[in-house]
Amino acid sequence: MAEIKKFESKYSIYTLESFGDKIFINRKVKETGVVSKFFYYINIDKNGNSKTRRIDEIVGKKIIGRALKDDNISSALMIVEGEKINKKKNKIIDFSNKSKEEYLFTSTGDKFFYHKKSLNSFKNNTGKTIISTHISPEGTCNLRCPYCSVAYRNSIGNRIELDIIKKYVNILKKRGLKAVILTGGGEPTLYPKINELIEFLYDKSKLELAMITNGTVLDRIFPKNRKKFRWLRVSVNLFDGWEKKINIPKEFINPKTIIGFSHIYTLEHNFGDKEINYKKILRKIIKLMDKFNVQYLRLLPNCLIKGDKFNYQHKAIDRLVSSFKDKRIFHQLKIHQRPDFKICYQSYFRPYLSEEKNPWTKKPGTVFPCDSIVLNSSVKKFLDKYAICEPERIGEYMDKKIKHKFKPPVDCEGCVFVKNNKILEYLANSSEKEFESYFKKVENKKIKHLHKNFI
Ligand code: SF4
Structure with missing residues (x-):
């Protein structure tokens, strides 16, 4: 070499x-x-x-x-x-043209209208805005995906003490927390106390539970705990032997749990010098979907690709999806935009507890406003300027006693939650009449959603 x-x-x-x-x-x-x-x-x-x-x-x-x-x-x-791409000849993707599967299985912002109480609390400053939260307990991952959005993090080996997670959840529970999504950071199932954590969230705290996982070490979850998830989303990453290593133990496959796959359409999968043939790959993914009774496959581009190139990846996905007539496959049309609102509203409704060390006590566990601020620069790690507080102080944040150190229009260039934030900003500043009529209007839309508490 x-x-x-x-x-x-x-x-x-x-x-x-x-x-x-x-x-x-x-x-x-x-x-x-x-x-x-x-x-x-x-x-x-x-x-x-x-x-x-x-x-x-x-x-x-x-x-x-x-x-x-x-x-x-x-x-x-x-x-x-x-x-240069000839833009006149090429219709750039229509991001408003979402599939009904995208509304059904993902967070598009529409689900806020099921939570009038939380929105009212935001308007009236009563500190009970919380609906759901993402928790990343563990920084270690068993895979090395080149396109990983936190590839540059220094949090490998970081994990949040179980007692700290419990304190955070207990504070939010008193304020109305309904649902928790276990996610990464690293691979959540590698958290040494993952079973204790599931039992605390589901059995003791009576919360709805979901998990985003790479699906390769799900057997770490005890059989008795495998039926406790409302949904499970497996990120299908490609590496040597992926089809065998992704394994969903049978107890997860039950009528109460919706199992979905998510796949990033990119050449950056870990395949050495082998070329990625997407039609072949998709056929293999479909076989796995049949095997594990997976209800959907969400395809999306690598979020770190910028500008028009990103839109052309969307176009390529469109073509790929339409060449398969499988209704379970949908293309997620996440749009990245620069915000024009002053604060991040959404963070009061669904904050993210990451395993990153917080800048104040240097202990693993930092509350961030969302799980995707990492997309706001090519620096693939969470930066201190976005950190909100230590987990134990989440109540103060909900009471608006802690201010953001970042400004969305300047620091959140690639926000994927602009629509949500705009709805929230509008409702926060609306008159009573406008507030009520918003809820009536969306009720009449009659779009089908699943998992209303996972906003
Ligand atoms: S990226 Fe969007 S949702 Fe995330 S912190 Fe910034 S404004 Fe909030």
């Missing part, structure tokens, strides 16, 4: 290397030591068609040069022919 050239950015080391006649880009994340190899890039022609191509020396140097600018290899791996 020959090293052709080496480049360093703040978070990564990129080398262009050759192996036989193959040229590839090697990226090492400094903090975590995670190494990824990229043999292919996506070429987009002027009409917006995406094609996979092998990296050669010239293209490799170009990609690294671009990646170095903002440490964003995901965007750099997409090259637009002649640098």
Whole structure:
């Protein structure tokens, strides 16, 4: 193996290397030591068609040069022919055209209208706004996905003490908390006390429970605890042997639990020098869906891709989904926008407890306003400026005694919750008449939603 050239950015080391006649880009994340190899890039022609191509020396140097600018290899791996897409010829994706499956299975902002009490509390400053919360108890993960949105984190090995999670949940429970989503950070099932945590949330606290997992170590959850989830969403990541390693023990497959798959459409899966053929991959995913009685597959692009390139990934997904006539597959149309509202309203209704060390006591456990602020720069980790408080102080936050250190219009460039925040801003400042008529209007829309407490 020959090293052709080496480049360093703040978070990564990129080398262009050759192996036989193959040229590839090697990226090492400094903090975590995670190494990824990229043999292919996506070429987009002027009409917006995406094609996979092998990296050669010239293209490799170009990609690294671009990646170095903002440490964003995901965007750099997409090259637009002649640098411009003919926008007149190409209709950019219509983000309002959501499928009924997207409304049914995901959070689109519409579910707030089931929670008039919480919205009223926000208006009247009574501190009882909370509906649900995401909790990431564990920083360790058993996979090394190159496109991981927290690949640059330094929280590996961080885990929140169970007692701290309990305190946080107890405070919120008294204020009306209804549902908890266990997620990462790392892989939640690797939390050493995962069974105790499930029992505390479900049996003791009587909360609705859901989990986002990579699905490879679900057997760590005791059989008696496997039926306690309202929904389970498995992120299908591709790596050698993925079809065998993703395994959903039979107790999870029961009438009370909706099992879904989510897959990021990207070339950055961990497949060495093998090219990703998406039609073949999708057929394999469908086989797994049949095996585990999975009710939907959500496809979405890598959120770290910027600008028009991101929209053209959406287009490629559209084409892929429509070439399969399987009603279970849907394309999630998450839109990234720069907010024009002054504060993050949504954080009072569904904050995120992360395993990151908080800036005040340096202990694992930080409340952030949402689970996706990491998307607001290419720096794939949660930054202190977004940290709200230690978990034990969540009550003070709900009482609006703690102020944000960030400003959404400046710091939340890639917000995926603009629609939710705008609805909340409107309702917070509405007259009584406007407030009531909003609820009537949405009631009449009659869109079907599942899991109303998971907003
Ligand atoms: S990204 Fe959006 S939802 Fe998240 S903190 Fe910023 S404004 Fe709030």
